[in-house]
Amino acid sequence: MTSVAEIAPDLYRLCTEVRDAVARVLDPASIRGRRRLEWHYLPLVTSAAVTTAALAVLVDSPVLVYRLSVATAIVGLALFGLSLGIGPIGLLVRGRPLPISTDLRRDVGILAGILSLLHVAIGLMVYPDVRSYFVYPMAEWQRRLFLLRLDDFGAANWTGLAASVILVLLLATSGDWALRRYGARRWKQIQQLAYWAFGIVFVHGVVYQRLDPHPQHALVVIFGIIVAGVVGLQAAGYLAYVARADAPSGRTPR
Numbered sequence: 001m002t003s004v005a006e007i008a009p010d011l012y013r014l015c016t017e018v019r020d021a022v023a024r025v026l027d028p029a030s031i032r033g034r035r036r037l038e039w040h041y042l043p044l045v046t047s048a049a050v051t052t053a054a055l056a057v058l059v060d061s062p063v064l065v066y067r068l069s070v071a072t073a074i075v076g077l078a079l080f081g082l083s084l085g086i087g088p089i090g091l092l093v094r095g096r097p098l099p100i101s102t103d104l105r106r107d108v109g110i111l112a113g114i115l116s117l118l119h120v121a122i123g124l125m126v127y128p129d130v131r132s133y134f135v136y137p138m139a140e141w142q143r144r145l146f147l148l149r150l151d152d153f154g155a156a157n158w159t160g161l162a163a164s165v166i167l168v169l170l171l172a173t174s175g176d177w178a179l180r181r182y183g184a185r186r187w188k189q190i191q192q193l194a195y196w197a198f199g200i201v202f203v204h205g206v207v208y209q210r211l212d213p214h215p216q217h218a219l220v221v222i223f224g225i226i227v228a229g230v231v232g233l234q235a236a237g238y239l240a241y242v243a244r245a246d247a248p249s250g251r252t253p254r
């Protein structure tokens with residue numbers, strides 16, 4: 001039988017090849033790409049995977065797809081919140097705003113987008129008929145004037161879809177090419193759609209939590225902490241920004 005020691009060098013070589021390939025995709029010049037990979041993607045992906053797996057185990061339901069849907073939703077939301085919190089934290093810690101684009105904020109945002117879209121794919125499998133997410137069931141068509149689903153379940157899904165569209169747009173414009181093509185100001189305006197997406201996801205999550213026939217209080221608390229954290233950091237960042245603008249030297253007072 002082949003031992004671990006025998007295949008270890010091959011595994012190591014495979015890992016370094018994968019790392020170099022991803023680094024090349026992240027940045028042709030590669031040093032920056034490798035730095036992003038080692039300092040951002042490896043720790044973030046590892047912790048997101050571990051947390052998602054732990055949540056999927058802990059969620060109280062016999063249905064695996066439901067547990068995965070909730071776990072990816074919460075971890076996606078946490079990463080999304082972190083990406084929005086990095087700006088205010090930077091401002092509060094450094095006393096001046098972060099540059100328009102930083103690799104950390106961008107990489108956290110990219111992972112948040114990917115995990116959220118994974119949640120969308122899994123979320124669409126939680127209920128048997130994917131059409132029923134957005135359109136009333138056929139049996140109800142005769143007594144409905146409007147077939148698009150506008151009850152609470154429909155509202156939860158339409159908001160989820162709206163947030164997903166924004167997230168796809170944000171992901172598609174997260175590369176350096178987009179920054180070059182649109183220029184800093186326009187690119188920033190596009191990326192600021194993330195605030196709208198976060199607000200829409202908040203509504204989506206609240207409506208779904210209200211619909212849940214087996215409410216799980218721990219999830220509601222975690223959801224609340226993430227949202228309150230983002231709102232609190234944004235408010236603190238805004239106040240620090242205004243104070244900095246009002247200070248005679250244009251610097252944040254100590």
Ligand code: HEM
Nearest residue numbers: 073076077116120123124126160161163164201205208219
């Ligand atoms: C069409 C798009 C989407 C669909 C079909 C969808 C589906 C679902 C489903 C089925 C649930 C509830 C799990 C359950 O109770 O059965 C849920 C909850 C949730 N979703 Fe989505 N989702 C979508 C988009 C998004 C996006 C883009 C995000 C961004 C992170 C998101 C974040 C959440 C959150 C935070 C919850 C609440 C989890 C909880 O605490 O129970 N969803 N979604």
